Amino acid sequence: MTIDASPPILTGLVAPLDKTLFRKSIPLLAARFPVTKIGSLRKTDPIRRSLIDLPRLRSIVPDPSDPSGDKLVLLKVSTEEDLPPQALEFLRNESNGLVPYTLELDYDYWGADEMIQAILPESLRERSPAGFAMTGHIAHINLKEEYLPYKYLIGQIILDKNLQVKTVVNKLDSIDTQFRFFKMELLAGEPNYIVQHHEADCTFTFDFTQVYWNSRLHTEHERLVDLFQPEDVVADVFAGVGPFAIPAARKGCAVLANDLNPQSAKYLAYKSQVGDAVKVSCEDGRTFIRDAAARLIADPLPVFSGPKKSRNQENQERRKGTLAPPPEIPSLPRNKISHFVMNLPDSAIQFLDAFRGVFAHLDKQEVEKVYSEMPMIHCHCFTRETEPEQARKDILERVTEKIGQPLEGYSLHLVRSVAPNKDMYCISFRLPSRVAFNDE
Numbered sequence: 001m002t003i004d005a006s007p008p009i010l011t012g013l014v015a016p017l018d019k020t021l022f023r024k025s026i027p028l029l030a031a032r033f034p035v036t037k038i039g040s041l042r043k044t045d046p047i048r049r050s051l052i053d054l055p056r057l058r059s060i061v062p063d064p065s066d067p068s069g070d071k072l073v074l075l076k077v078s079t080e081e082d083l084p085p086q087a088l089e090f091l092r093n094e095s096n097g098l099v100p101y102t103l104e105l106d107y108d109y110w111g112a113d114e115m116i117q118a119i120l121p122e123s124l125r126e127r128s129p130a131g132f133a134m135t136g137h138i139a140h141i142n143l144k145e146e147y148l149p150y151k152y153l154i155g156q157i158i159l160d161k162n163l164q165v166k167t168v169v170n171k172l173d174s175i176d177t178q179f180r181f182f183k184m185e186l187l188a189g190e191p192n193y194i195v196q197h198h199e200a201d202c203t204f205t206f207d208f209t210q211v212y213w214n215s216r217l218h219t220e221h222e223r224l225v226d227l228f229q230p231e232d233v234v235a236d237v238f239a240g241v242g243p244f245a246i247p248a249a250r251k252g253c254a255v256l257a258n259d260l261n262p263q264s265a266k267y268l269a270y271k272s273q274v275g276d277a278v279k280v281s282c283e284d285g286r287t288f289i290r291d292a293a294a295r296l297i298a299d300p301l302p303v304f305s306g307p308k309k310s311r312n313q314e315n316q317e318r319r320k321g322t323l324a325p326p327p328e329i330p331s332l333p334r335n336k337i338s339h340f341v342m343n344l345p346d347s348a349i350q351f352l353d354a355f356r357g358v359f360a361h362l363d364k365q366e367v368e369k370v371y372s373e374m375p376m377i378h379c380h381c382f383t384r385e386t387e388p389e390q391a392r393k394d395i396l397e398r399v400t401e402k403i404g405q406p407l408e409g410y411s412l413h414l415v416r417s418v419a420p421n422k423d424m425y426c427i428s429f430r431l432p433s434r435v436a437f438n439d440e
């Protein structure tokens with residue numbers, strides 16, 4: 001007693017997808033029952049097991065020929081002979097008759113996975129290419145070569161079957177070597193790439209074709225922001241559109257957010273709701289590292305004024321009557337960088353030599369007054385060593401070579417595996433003062 005409710009297989013279609021081709025009529029047997037008997041039916045064993053059980057479909061429907069009369073109970077067989085004897089006997093005794101019923105399914109009924117399987121040739125059906133990630137309203141997929149002939153059909157199906165999706169793109173293999181955003185081609189929907197993406201209770205607006213964004217890093221963004229104290233100044237060397245910078249500023253930090261991509265800097269400057277707590281620059285990371293600390297001593301950032309709540313959070317607290325007045329906070333000077341964030345894993349280690357002698361040209365006594373302790377550096381990197389001990393050795397060797405001194409202490413965090421032989425790590429260490437004051 002099973003019904004084949006899968007969509008018709010229609011290989012060889014070309015875009016645009018003709019949705020009207022996806023129809024299926026399934027002949028069923030139905031039993032008429034008065035409304036008064038319907039409630040107990042589902043509990044009656046021989047019937048319960050004979051009802052159709054298809055996702056998103058009701059098994060008890062009005063009779064189309066008499067909508068206000070008996071209900072039709074849809075059975076998962078097309079003839080009486082297919083019913084178990086007990087069920088047939090029960091229906092003959094208790095129902096007002098058995099009648100044929102045609103179940104009509106169309107394009108709207110099936111899910112994305114089933115529909116994609118239905119348009120693919122048999123050899124490609126085993127693995128589904130329907131998985132996608134969302135950035136704002138854009139669904140992005142990464143189609144393997146063999147699926148490319150079907151890319152527009154696949155895109156259309158993903159668009160139709162997911163309400164929140166307005167645009168579907170295929171990520172192309174080429175990534176912008178400098179600014180790290182990937183090239184993409186439109187498969188379906190609006191050619192609109194300016195997204196509003198939400199992460200950590202913040203909204204990021206950016207052009208997805210022009211800047212780097214990776215939602216898979218959200219736990220890493222959160223992990224580092226958790227390490228910052230609200231009164232800290234954070235210097236984000238490769239800030240992108242601000243997934244560390246904006247949540248940190250929301251927490252109360254002042255942030256120097258830098259990115260060499262003018263588009264990232266432009267969208268960073270939107271920094272909704274965090275006001276002047278984020279200072280944006282568009283410089284090469286090496287220049288930024290060399291100048292940021294001295295600039296901050298000369299031109300401190302606004303005093304710590306407490307964490308900034310999101311509008312959502314404020315509204316919620318106002319509704320509950322728990323919105324407290326802003327806390328009394330001492331005016332702390334914001335002239336010391338507590339953390340450098342360096343998320344450019346492909347090459348961030350190469351930039352570490354910029355810390356050599358970073359304070360050497362400044363008045364040592366002045367600097368020591370501000371920097372009772374040196375800033376922390378959080379440097380992201382890739383390694384091809386997948387065994388943890390080898391990975392540690394490899395990263396440490398490259399870091400010490402660049403800063404020119406052994407580290408006094410460090411911690412290493414595995415961020416994620418990016419490929420079978422490539423892991424992303426974050427090494428965190430305090431800048432050794434002999435490196436910062438090295439005047440060689």
Ligand SMILES: C[S@@+](CC[C@H](N)C(=O)[O-])C[C@H]1O[C@@H](n2cnc3c(N)ncnc32)[C@H](O)[C@@H]1O
Nearest residue numbers: 178179212238239240259260261284285343344
């Ligand atoms: C991997 S992304 C990280 C962005 C962001 N921090 C994040 O976590 O999503 C690296 C960023 O570094 C920027 N970038 C690349 N080369 C740079 C350089 N030499 N100086 C400053 N920024 C650079 C890119 O434009 C990109 O936005």
